[in-house]
Each structure stands twice: as structure tokens, then as C-alpha cells.
Amino acid sequence: MTVLSEQEFRVKSDEALESARRALLPLADRGNGFEVELQNGVLNLVFEEPGEMKFVVSPNAPVRQIWVSAMARSYKLSWAADLDAFALDGETLPHLLERLANTFLGRSD
Numbered sequence: 001m002t003v004l005s006e007q008e009f010r011v012k013s014d015e016a017l018e019s020a021r022r023a024l025l026p027l028a029d030r031g032n033g034f035e036v037e038l039q040n041g042v043l044n045l046v047f048e049e050p051g052e053m054k055f056v057v058s059p060n061a062p063v064r065q066i067w068v069s070a071m072a073r074s075y076k077l078s079w080a081a082d083l084d085a086f087a088l089d090g091e092t093l094p095h096l097l098e099r100l101a102n103t104f105l106g107r108s109d
Contacts, residue, residue, distance in 0.1 A: 004064050004079050012079065013059035013066055016086050016093050017043045020057065023094035024101065032105055045070075045101060053104060057097065066093060070100045 004012060021043055024036045033049030043057035055070040066086045068075040077086040077093055085092040091099070 006061060006064075009059070009061055009064045009079075013061075013086070014041065016066060017041070017057060017059070020094045020097055024097060027098060027101060032101075034101065034105075045097065047104060050104075050106065055097065055100065055104075057093070068093075068096065068100075070097075071104060 017038055021036050021038045024045065028034050028036050028045075034045055034047040037044045037046060041059060045055040045057075047053040047055075053071070055068065057066060057068050059065075060067050060076075063076075064079065066077045068077065075088055075096060077088045077096070079085075080087040080090075080092075083090070083092055087093070088096060
């Protein structure tokens with residue numbers, strides 16, 4: 001694990017949230033009943049179906065992690081230099097969010 005400076009963290013976390021937003025837009029655009037919003041450095045996935053739910057993705061600068069709150073769980077992703085991404089157990093942020101969204105929507109893909 002590589003420790004990023006505060007400035008590096010801010011740049012990389014902003015890039016990671018924007019990348020995750022772009023990766024999730026096609027899934028949201030397929031009429032899956034959720035929206036992807038990136039505001040003030042926080043990424044929200046807001047679901048209306050199959051029930052009301054919000055996933056919150058936010059940078060935590062003091063510990064240099066991106067935290068995901070989804071389905072009553074917390075995921076803490078650290079910078080993985082070998083993947084050039086924030087990851088948890090080798091799963092990058094966009095993949096984690098897509099997997100969680102599909103799980104919430106009742107899909108296995």
C-alpha cells in the first residue's frame with residue numbers, strides 16, 4: 001500500500017469518483033431505477049426501485065481512503081498503486097459499486 005500525500009489523495013480521489021460516476025452511468029441509463037450524482041466531492045447512488053436506498057461514496061482525507069456506505073455496510077478503499085486505483089481486496093471502486101448496485105437491484109451480472 002502506498003501512502004499518498006494530502007494533495008495526491010485529493011487529486012486521485014476526485015479522479016476516482018468521476019471515473020466511478022462515468023462507469024455507473026450506463027447501468028443507471030438502462031432504466032434501472034437509480035441516479036448517479038456527484039456533488040461537492042461526494043458520489044451518491046440514489047435508488048427508487050426496488051426500494052428507496054442511497055449509496056454514499058466519500059473521500060476521507062485524514063486516513064487517505066474512499067469510504068462507501070451501502071446496504072448497511074461500510075467499505076474502506078485504500079490506494080493500490082499496482083492497480084492505479086482505490087481498491088478493497090483487489091476490487092476497484094467502479095467494480096465494487098457496480099457489483100453492489102447489481103446486488104441491490106437483484107441482478108447477478
